Amino acid sequence: MNVSVTDTANPVLQAVMAHTQAENPSAFLAVNEGNSTFTVPGLDGAIVYRRVGRYAVQFGGPFAARDHYDELLGRFLDHIHDEGLRLVGVQLQRDDAEAYARRGFTVNQIGASWAVRIPELTLRGTRFMQLRNKISRAHRNGLTVTEVPAGEWAEALAGIDQVWLASKGEHVRPLEFLVGQVGGPMQPLRRLFLGRIEGRPVGYISYSPVYGARAGWMHDLSRRIPDDSPGLMEAINAHALEQFRQEGVEWLHFGFTPFTGLDQAHEVTGHSPGFQWLMHFLWDQGAALYPAQTQLAYKKKWAADVCFPEYVAFEPHASLAGFIHIFRASNAC
Known part of the structure; x- marks a missing residue:
């Protein structure tokens, strides 16, 4: 054959x-x-x-x-x-x-x-009050968010991964196959948004491209330093969401x-x-076995x-x- x-x-x-x-x-x-x-x-x-x-x-x-x-x-x-x-x-x-x-x-x-159309998503109104409060608290704690090249921050990302994984338990291993990666030859096609407090990296979200009729970006890997500040991931995603909106991106997928x-x-x-x-x-x-309800609750925060x-x-x-x-x-x- x-x-x-x-x-x-x-x-x-x-x-x-x-x-x-x-x-x-x-x-x-x-x-x-x-x-x-x-x-x-x-x-x-x-x-x-x-x-x-x-x-x-x-x-x-x-x-x-x-x-x-x-x-x-x-x-x-x-x-x-x-x-x-x-x-x-x-x-x-x-x-x-x-x-x-x-x-x-x-x-x-x-x-x-799960997915949401970006042009129809606004964080105004009572539905998103708790989400806005968490984002505001993260920024009050000094969080800044920027899009960065992964290769230049590889050591910092690895440090976040190590602390995040340790917080999940002694025998927990990093998932593969059905989740994305950071680094490697395909990294130029992904996007990485990094959160820092007083210059110290505390969390990141990696976004993978989505092709087809619902083209856009998929909220993929997300890692943070546990207990560093409430609202870290929400603030990072909100920053990326606004960037995508300005670029005319139609869809944000949550995987x-x-x-x-x-x-x-x-x-x-x-x-x-x-x-x-x-x-x-x-x-x-x-x-x-898998925290499906917790994962879905996060996605529903964004009206996915x-x-x-x-x-x-x-x-x-x-x-x-x-x-x-x-x-x-x-x-x-």
């Missing part, structure tokens, strides 16, 4: 920028370092995944031209089966979900991505949050009722009310093993 499997992000970037029909707001995460890329000469597109144990954990669906999508997916499945692997795909969009279901996968909603936005109407034919129950249970009781359901596909049936391997690929366990 004439295929190419590499660790370079360049073909993925080209595919993500060229093929936005699936409208995956997290598509830029496909260029993360550490991912593997599957391409086939003559087919326009790429598939991104990580091999974890006996699973290939795929990020998103094929980023491919419509008339090459099905063949690329079929060739990828042939390839991983030849390797003795089973596929689990995560953060699939609705079109992907239906395509995988037609191939016999069990497909369920796993959560949603994927598992276990949120769950709705029976979003499920596809043949979904697993048992896995559907598990997602609702983890929304209610799964904070120890545009919801994009996202899906997980299991081959052939929903399984706890496949679900766990998503967390393994993300360095969460």
Whole structure:
């Protein structure tokens, strides 16, 4: 079989920028370092995944031209089966979900991505009073926010990361795969806003580009020195939001949050009722696994009310093993 499997992000970037029909707001995460890329000469597109144990954990669906999508997916499945692997795909969009279901996968909603239109977002009014107060308090505490080149602040960013991670607990590890990165060859395409108090870096937010009909920026990695000042992240995001507004950016995306936005109407034919129950249970009781309610509350602060359901596909049936391997690929366990 004439295929190419590499660790370079360049073909993925080209595919993500060229093929936005699936409208995956997290598509830029496909260029993360550490991912593997599957391409086939003559087919326009790429598939991104990580091999974890006996699973290939795929990020998103094929980023491919419509008339090459099905063949690329079929060739990828042939390839991983030849390797003795089973596929689990995560953060699939609705079109992907239906395509995988037609191939016999069990497909369920796993959560949603959230976004807001910047021209319609104003922080005036009683709805945003608490948010404005937190932002004002951060600035009263001396916070200044600027957009900076990541390379010039690498040491400071690493210091913030170290303190932030330590505050999460002794055995917590930094997430990968389904979150973005700072640094590396794709950093010039991201944007970084840094908060400082008396010149000391205390927090930052990295934004990744979003392509397609809802083009804009995605609020991605956010890190802060714990307990340094209330309202740090809110003030940094508000500064970036105003910058984007001045530039005429239409959309601010807040990315994927598992276990949120769950709705029976979003499920596809043949979904697993048992896995559907598990997602609702983890929304209610799964904070120890992932703080979905806290994450969604932050996004809702900004009136992020545009919801994009996202899906997980299991081959052939929903399984706890496949679900766990998503967390393994993300360095969460």
